[in-house]
Amino acid sequence: MWKNPGAAVAIDPSQVVPGLYVWLNVRWDEHPFISNRLMVKHAKDVAVIQSLDARGRLFYFPAKSTAEPGAYVPTTEELAAQQAAQEAALKAELLAEIKRLEDAKRDKRLRQRDAAARADRAWEDAARKTREALQTLHRSPKAAGALLQDLSRDTAASIAQGKEVLLHLLGDKKEQGPQFHALNVLTLCMLMGKKAGLTERELSDLAMAALAHDVGKVKIPFQLFKTSKRKKHEEDHVRQHVMFSVQLAIESGAFSKDALAAIADHHEAADGSGWPRATRTMGRAAAILALANRYDNLCTPDATDQEPLMPAEALARMFRLESARFDPALLSSLIKLLGVYPPGTVVQLTDGSLALVVAPGPDSLRPRVLVYSPDMPKDEAPTVELHTEADLKIAEAIRPSTLPLDVLEWINPQQRLSYFFSVEPPA
Template structure:
């Protein structure tokens, strides 16, 4: 679909900078570039344009880096202001009268593109775009801070439950129920709730695993139609699915991944001990089934009873899948780490027979092909971190673009749902990227997920409701 005419503006070559997406109005034999439309990568390309005698270039706003566009237009405005301030005064009697048509025609080429008014530059004249950018960045920071703050509270709640589970089981039950209820409210309180990757996560690897499994299980359970008490039981089961590890000896709790026999014993023992602790806590039967069945598999190859198909409760099938996914992304010491994209692909390619196909299909639809935490290459070759995926638009996630000139917290998020011409080309592993790129995108050694609210522009949320 061709871009709208007001998506373009004419910029003098001297104002160009890396990150702007330009269209050359030259024949393909009249310039040395591979394509006539491309994103400027540096000063060499700009110098080539000067040598070609090009004075102005069409810039496409929607395909350009926001910060580069902001800097270029701000510089243009300062240049114009300086020129007006330094111009010699003209006696009023000799100033020719200008008609509205002449005023428009005499305006800078930046003010008109393809014969259409340019609303972007109008906003720059009154600093509106800068205010909107600052507001957008502040909204992003507020949303992330809220997710990290509530995640930290949930982590403390889970740690409190674990401290009391053995010595004060009834009190642990009450605390777990309160935490599960709070997480369900967090999910259901906003119909636009999505899943995001958060940068900082409090607690231990065990608490982070429990929260990851619970958040993703609730989102998956909701997509499968669970609600009310069933969703509450799912949250309780997910939070407590590994509670039996509290009663394991150290050599089992920290079983070496290279010892399959020890891992098998650890699996059997922590499930059995978890059911025992759950009964002491007075947990409902459905919650106990999640704890007792989250290592059972659809084809009957799981533990401890070898159950299959519908004999495994739906909440247990949900938690079992998400538990396996998080272990692939955030493995114990000694096991290889996979990116979220690789983990999902591994489940589908190698373990599909062990997973309920309905649950697996819903999980892939929920997170999309590139789950939060994935580093991707966009169709215009830029690198980005997938920050969030909306269940209604799994193939059009929200990403943070790699820009070495801008701190991650100062980089506006890009909603691919608002960029029809832009997509994802492939997923990349951090090990295959320069250290500087990984540090700028800031993916952590572990992937932490939590609920997110108000990440998308208001117009996108309104369109989804409609």
């Protein structure tokens, strides 16, 4: 007895297998079978059906079939379309990742430039005030002292309240004057003082001492500082600048007792080898000031017959040969602050490229460096934070005098290093 075959289900020709009862919904003269409806019995039947243009017009009847349809097999065109779609998706994903990385690199570069520009602007303002105060302190002590006091209080407030304080190597500063050394020492003192947990008031006193510790040099013949080969009476005269600095600070009426003590002891040493008192006992501010002063003097000595040390050499000397002179915790703090390769150091990286260290990093061996790129202006050259580059490290420090002239002119490491800080305001 004839039975209704039930509902037909659409299938793709690639799914035809023996045992399916199929319906070819095509004209009768478009296929070789006796009927449009047939039981697929042999592999030959399968091949014939799959050779027809029956896509979208092929069905099977589950109720009359003895097998289930096979797995769908995409056509070459479909596979190509799928592959093209996958490739397009991968390309879109890659382009999105490239854009993300480029945006992140640009944003980081903008943040770096913004922080460096803020440091440079702050230095220019501080340098103007410091130069004016130091040059007039012996003539107008009250006015100069008030100027230093305002600058110190503002500096201490920004350091104490700032979320993050960053050290920056500054570009070439053409003018000369006592403000260079004073501001370098101020910068190092402020960063070490913050690390040591000094209060805002203590930071302000330390800033005052850092700015004015050498102001008494105006009362010493200038030429005595330009040579290291001084007779005993000349050396004794040079050392009087400490007393003169204290006297001028007292006359200004702007310096606290702690600031005056720091100025008086900024050439003293923990092992008693310092001067003028050869004391082993110093306040914390004086110990910080003495350490910062020594480091900057090694890098940029007043005497023209003394070879300036590379920043890394200066730190190494202080650690290996002079550590008894300094508080161990403060010396360790300075090394961590500046890193093994301090700002101003010319280095060769493990990929063979040259770079100039422009700022410390969170890892003392991996600072931020400006990579030597002679095919572009220096202010457009890449700045790399080595702590984010797993495969790139510093191989060695390079003495600038060993570099070819064209390389030296591009890198332009300063004879007189200048550095200052930028402050991220509290969130």
